[in-house]
Amino acid sequence: MLSFARTMYALYVDGFRSMVLGRQLWKIILIKLVILFGVIKIFFFPDFLATTYSSDHERANHVLSALTMEPTSPPHEHETDQ
């Protein structure tokens, strides 16, 4: 078991060390993840119901309110976009 763990560890360490194209790809992945989770998710994409309401009961009420409102029309009656 221990030797298997060592083998796997060495596989990853040597693999990362010997990467050529992979280094560039990992940079892209890391930059992308930082932008997505460190910036976009935190500052621009909060979970609307989770941040606006504190309990599931309130969230359910909000959605029920939306489901029981009077229907509204779009500014223009139906148009096909041909």
Next chain:
Amino acid sequence: MLEQIDWSQVNWARAQFALTAMFHWIFVPLTLGLSFLLAFFESLYVKTGNESWKRITKFWMSLFAVNFTVGIATGLILEFEFGTNWANYSWMVGDIFGAPLAAEGIFAFFIEATFFAVMFFGWNRVSKGFHLFSTWMVAVGSNLSALWILVANGWMQYPVGMAFNPQTARFEMENFWEVLFSPTAIGKFTHATSSGFLLGGLFVVCVSSWFLLKKRHTDMAKKSMAVASVFGLLASIFVIFTGDEAAYTSARVQPMKLAAMEGLYKGETNAGLIMLGILDPSHMPGEDDDPFLFDIKLPGALTLLANRQLDTFVPGVDDLVYGNDAQGIMSTADKISQGRAAIKALTAFKQATNQDDAQAALNTFNRHKEFLGYGYLTSPEQAVPPVGLTFYSFHIMVMLGFLFPLIFLGVLFFLFKGTLENQTWFLRFAVLSLFLGYLAQETGWIVAEVGRQPWAIQGLLPVGVAISDLTTATVQLTFFMFLTLFTVLLIAGIRIMTRQIALGPEE
């Protein structure tokens, strides 16, 4: 409480979701197809011991890595958008989507993440057999990921195996297997994955054709093309059959989508299939004039496609909007009335102060709940999706779908004759065919998603009610932010990919 639906916000949210989904789908199908091709190339290496197959595998693996890197996590953005822009929808479907997405996380992602490292780092470190097994597991894992997300999408098109709980305002899973094996879920999975296999084949043919035109790595190019063309040919034939099945399923569960796909306004017995047509952009539902400025039809073929038998009726847009008593088709106006009754009962249930009133309201709701979504429409015509966009997207996809097998057959024919390297015109076209492959992929999703408008969940929840209470400016800002991010990512991906192709395989 939402007092007014901001329709411009709805449309910006839709546009943002479409942008993200279409960007995401640039990378997914190539992952699905190329992963299996890698497994085939490596299987040939293990079986024959021929080192050239190993070089071939490693070369295509490097391109697979670039595609995977640029595409990775773009699907997560869709989940961001669910929580932020589509809060009502997310809340309502949480119980349904939870199971498939959890399954994706546990099974598919685990398999991919585990065997990815072995596939890339394991050459000469693990046995040939185990490395090959890892490559196959990456292919299986990638396609398993697709299964779960397509099951979720299939449920939106045909919501089964659930019940609406008016207390929690959620659709709750009643039968997981009904959700998993619904005809739309199976149809989506088979059609989307096989189209991915087709694209993988086209990708290898495109890049290999470029090598042949440049007179570089010709042996590798021809070997790659031989395998990719057999795989691509089988996939492209399978795509035609799965596409036919998807259209048949649409006729059963989304007849309005099928009518829009074919530009069929007045339903017909033995309806013809439009081979080529130009819609009259001014034609509106309910009008008696010809909706086509020009069309070529294959008589009776649409009826065969939709019903699997001749002398049967295929409903058109007008039949579905205004009803057709002779064919037993309920009008959208009647569905709106039923939907309004469901909404009224839901309101009464919400306001009920005692058990008896609540139960009475619930009984009324259950009688009309099938048409709940229609209650939010203010005119029957709102149930019609954008016909032009759906029609043209469908026909572009279908025409390309019949072209792809010919490309693969052409490659195999010239390979067999030993003259492929001399067919300059064909090789140039083969290079361009990859872009046609992407066009078919994207138009396919336009058909699937635009064709089901105005519904977020077919018949139960229109997009206008599915959204969050946000300002239009907020959604616009993030739309342009993503547009910029995606453009930069795409340019980076293409540059790295083309540079890697130019380098070619290790000699």
